[in-house]
Amino acid sequence: MEYTIRKMAQLSGISTRTLRFYDEISLLRPARINSSGYRIYGTKEVDRLQHILFYRSLGFKLEDIREILDNPDFDHQKSLREHRQMLLDKRAQIDLLLANVQRTLDTYEGGSTMNDQEKFDGFKQQKLQENETAFGQEIRQRYGEDTVAASNEKWLGMDERTYQEMQETEKQMLTNLSLYLKHPFDEALADQIFAAHKKWLSYSWPSYQPEAHKGLGMMYEADERFAAYYDERSGKGAAHALNEIIQKRT
Numbered sequence: 001m002e003y004t005i006r007k008m009a010q011l012s013g014i015s016t017r018t019l020r021f022y023d024e025i026s027l028l029r030p031a032r033i034n035s036s037g038y039r040i041y042g043t044k045e046v047d048r049l050q051h052i053l054f055y056r057s058l059g060f061k062l063e064d065i066r067e068i069l070d071n072p073d074f075d076h077q078k079s080l081r082e083h084r085q086m087l088l089d090k091r092a093q094i095d096l097l098l099a100n101v102q103r104t105l106d107t108y109e110g111g112s113t114m115n116d117q118e119k120f121d122g123f124k125q126q127k128l129q130e131n132e133t134a135f136g137q138e139i140r141q142r143y144g145e146d147t148v149a150a151s152n153e154k155w156l157g158m159d160e161r162t163y164q165e166m167q168e169t170e171k172q173m174l175t176n177l178s179l180y181l182k183h184p185f186d187e188a189l190a191d192q193i194f195a196a197h198k199k200w201l202s203y204s205w206p207s208y209q210p211e212a213h214k215g216l217g218m219m220y221e222a223d224e225r226f227a228a229y230y231d232e233r234s235g236k237g238a239a240h241a242l243n244e245i246i247q248k249r250t
Helices: 005-012 016-024 043-057 062-070 076-108 118-143 145-156 160-182 187-202 210-222 224-234 238-249
Strands: 039-041
Touching: 005 016, 005 039, 005 043, 016 039, 039 043, 043 062, 043 076, 118 145, 118 210, 160 187, 160 224, 160 238, 187 210, 187 238, 210 224, 210 238, 224 238
Parallel strands: none
Antiparallel strands: none
C-alpha cells in the first residue's frame, strides 16, 4: 500500500512538516516522487518510520537513529525485541515512581508513614535501572557481579543528605571540567576535578581501587555512550580530558 505525505502523517500521528524534515536530513526518504511532485511512501517507509518513532520515544537523537537504521546489519525483528525490552524497563521505572507517589499520598492522608530515605527510593531505583539498561553488561564484564551488586546495595542504602552531596559533587566536577577545557594547563583545576571524581565514586563504590579508577576513565573515553554523557554536560572533549586527568593522578 502507498501513502501520500498527508496520509502518512495521518497514519503515524506526526505532522507533514516533520516528515519533510526527516526527508531533508535523510532519515526517512519517500519511496518515490509522483508526477505531481508529491512524496509517496510505501510499506518499507512505514516500517522505518515505526522504528524511528520507537527510538524517539526512548530519547534517541535523530542522527543516532539514522546511523542505526542505515547500518547494513540492521535487523528489524531484533530491533523490535530490543524496543520491547526497553519499554518494559521504562514501564518498570514508571511503576516504581507511581508506587513512591502513592506511598507519599498515603502518608499525607494519614495512612502509612515514610521515613526520609524511603521518599527517595523510587528515584534511586529508577536511576539504578537506567544505568543497568545502558551500561550493566559492560560494567559486569569489567568489574564482576559481586562488585556491581555491592555498589548497587550501597547506592540504594544512601540517605537523602548523602544523595544530595553526591549530586552536588558531580555538578561541581562537571562545571570544573567545562572550565578545564578552556584552560587545559591549569593543574590546580585538574587536581580539583580528580578529587571530586574520586569523592563521587566513593558514594557508590564499596572501596576505592586506583586501577579500577583508571579502567573507568579509559571506558569513559572509549565507549561513545559514556563519552556522550560528559561531552554533552561539559563540552566536546570532556570525556577525553577527564580520562587524561584520571590516568595522570592514580
